[in-house]
Amino acid sequence: MLRGVDFDVERGSVFALLGSNGAGKTTVIRILSTLLKADAGTVDVNGFDVAAQPAKVRESFNLTGQFAAVDEILTGRENLVLVAKLRHLKNPGAVADTLLRRFALTDAATRKVATYSGGMRRRLDIAMSLIGNPPVIFLDEPTTGLDPQARVEVWRTVKELAEYGTTVLLTTQYLDEAEELADRIAILHKGRIIVNGTLDELRRLLPPAKVEYVEKQPTxxxxxxxxxxxxxxxxxxxxxxxxxxxxxxxxxxxxxx
Known part of the structure; x- marks a missing residue:
């Protein structure tokens, strides 16, 4: 159950909703994406009211869930072309080729997705979410279950999204992920946002750091x-x-x- 959830996300920024399992992160995403109706309060996405203008809201975002929603039987390019056709875009092949280059998947374009690594599948999944150039993208725990190398690949992709002007709302349970990617971080605990700010602002909530000599070993x-x-x-x-x-x-x- 959510209670006291209140936040704004600046356009073209990465906002991280950080919390442990069961904190309510996915519930927030489901409400923002019109999949779940809020019992009270107001929610706007890209300037549109979620309750009063759900169709306009759905036109404003794409959602990437916790597991890659790709068709393993198709090739990477075929997945992208399929979604472009479903969105009634002109020249879906060109759209697919552009995204394959942007996400460094051109060399694997004609391979079946079943042969892709976890990081490649996630990159393809995010690429599919960008078809139609949505101004907002929701990423619900995008690196869950990925190996370290694939995780770094996804981090790079998220940073590139913001550089292209996409507004990203990211949910995660990984502290280092929020620290690495987010312009602002909100910590959600038992359905309530308890702090919200930049990383520097959150650090100032603790006593000043003490200078100590520590011998650093490789991690x-x-x-x-x-x-x-x-x-x-x-x-x-x-x-x-x-x-x-x-x-x-x-x-x-x-x-x-």
């Missing part, structure tokens, strides 16, 4: 990417082809480079 994530590489390519010794400086950098530092 398991550092080891994983050093061995398999960002793109899963390594040399004959099992170490990714990268500079010494890159090997020592954290995944977040590599992303900033």
């Amino acid at each position: 398991l994530e550092d080891v994983f990417f050093a061995v398999v590489g960002e793109n899963g390519k390594n040399d004959e010794n099992g170490i990714a082809d990268q500079s010494d400086e890159d090997r020592k950098a954290t995944p977040k530092e590599k992303e900033e480079r």
Whole structure:
């Protein structure tokens, strides 16, 4: 049950709704996407009232659920063409090819989706959600069940969405995911938003940090990417082809480079 849920999302930004399982994140998404009627209160999506103008709301967004909604029998390109045709777009083949290039799936375009990795399926799923250029996209726990490499791929995709001007509402239970992606973060607990702000604003809720000497050891994530590489390519010794400086950098530092 939701109670006291109140937030605004700035256009072209990434807003993360962070909470544990059962906190109410998916319920919020279902209300915003007109799949569930709110008992009280008002909800607007892209300027349209969810209760009074549901058709206009549905024209304004696309939704990517917790599991990739792709047809494994079809190829990646066929999935995109199918959705473009269902949306009655002109030249669906060109639409598909553009999205395949944008999401680095051109080389796998003619392969059946059943052969795709988890990260590739999720990228294709998000690409399908962008057909028709919706101003808003809802991502409901988009990296659940993905391996570390696929997760990083999805993070890059979400960042690109915001760069293209898409408004993204992201639900997640992963703290580092919200920290990495969101312009603003709201923490949902037992159906209520208890804090809402930028990462810096949330950090100021705690006492000032103390400066202490800590010997930093490589994390398991550092080891994983050093061995398999960002793109899963390594040399004959099992170490990714990268500079010494890159090997020592954290995944977040590599992303900033």
